[in-house]
Amino acid sequence: DIQMTQSPSTLSASVGDRVTITCRASQSISSWLAWYQQKPGKAPKVLIYKASSLESGVPSRFSGSGSGTEFTLTISSLQPDDFATYYCQQYNSLWTFGQGTKVEIK
Amino acid sequence: EVQLVESGGGLVQPGGSLRLSCAASGFTFSNYEMNWVRQAPGKGPEWVSYISSSGSTTYYADSVKGRFTSSRDNAKNSLYLQVDSLRAEDTAVYYCARVSRLGSQHFDYWGQGTLVTVSS
Numbered sequence: 001d002i003q004m005t006q007s008p009s010t011l012s013a014s015v016g017d018r019v020t021i022t023c024r025a026s027q028s029i030s031s032w033l034a035w036y037q038q039k040p041g042k043a044p045k046v047l048i049y050k051a052s053s054l055e056s057g058v059p060s061r062f063s064g065s066g067s068g069t070e071f072t073l074t075i076s077s078l079q080p081d082d083f084a085t086y087y088c089q090q091y092n093s094l095w096t097f098g099q100g101t102k103v104e105i106k
Numbered sequence: 107e108v109q110l111v112e113s114g115g116g117l118v119q120p121g122g123s124l125r126l127s128c129a130a131s132g133f134t135f136s137n138y139e140m141n142w143v144r145q146a147p148g149k150g151p152e153w154v155s156y157i158s159s160s161g162s163t164t165y166y167a168d169s170v171k172g173r174f175t176s177s178r179d180n181a182k183n184s185l186y187l188q189v190d191s192l193r194a195e196d197t198a199v200y201y202c203a204r205v206s207r208l209g210s211q212h213f214d215y216w217g218q219g220t221l222v223t224v225s226s
Binding site: 001045046053089094095096098099 | 141143150151152153156165167168201203206208209210211212213214216217218219
């Protein structure tokens with residue numbers, strides 16, 4: 001099974017900050033990685049797929065990069081609506097989620 | 107508008123069973139692969155099961171293999187998850203999720219979830 005490890009687990013930031021979240025896969029997954037945003041009581045919402053493709057309707061301040069085993073999600077200028085928990089997901093072999101990164105208000 | 111609406115959750119005793127349903131609308135359901143994903147309280151999502159567009163192929167997470175069964179009725183635009191031999195660790199919100207058709211197997215739409223609580 002492919003394991004996904006995110007860091008950090010929690011991130012404290014201010015509106016306007018540039019934020020980067022890292023996701024590492026236990027083996028190469030090529031570019032088969034998605035990023036999701038989840039708010040309390042809601043289902044996850046896809047932001048990025050195929051490592052760097054922006055889902056339709058998602059603001060351009062979100063971007064993704066990486067391939068193989070190391071990936072990053074960057075929010076270029078954090079907005080009030082972005083305080084949430086973020087998950088990576090590999091789909092090279094079935095599907096596995098990371099444990100999540102909570103972005104909190106500093 | 108794409109909509110996925112789960113139902114069938116509830117409180118069940120250990121060893122019990124439930125049948126979860128997911129009603130799909132706003133898209134051609136028979137063209138899409140579907141999944142079940144669960145999320146235990148305070149934890150991250152966990153993939154549970156996949157079913158192909160025709161229903162002929164299914165995959166399961168090791169944690170539920172032999173206890174959960176996924177099926178679909180394309181004529182009724184519905185997805186089902188039969189959950190048997192339930193354990194306390196199966197307590198979670200269960201979501202149905204659609205697989206994208208953009209040449210990528212991520213999940214592009216999710217339902218709102220149905221809560222399954224396993225407790226005596």
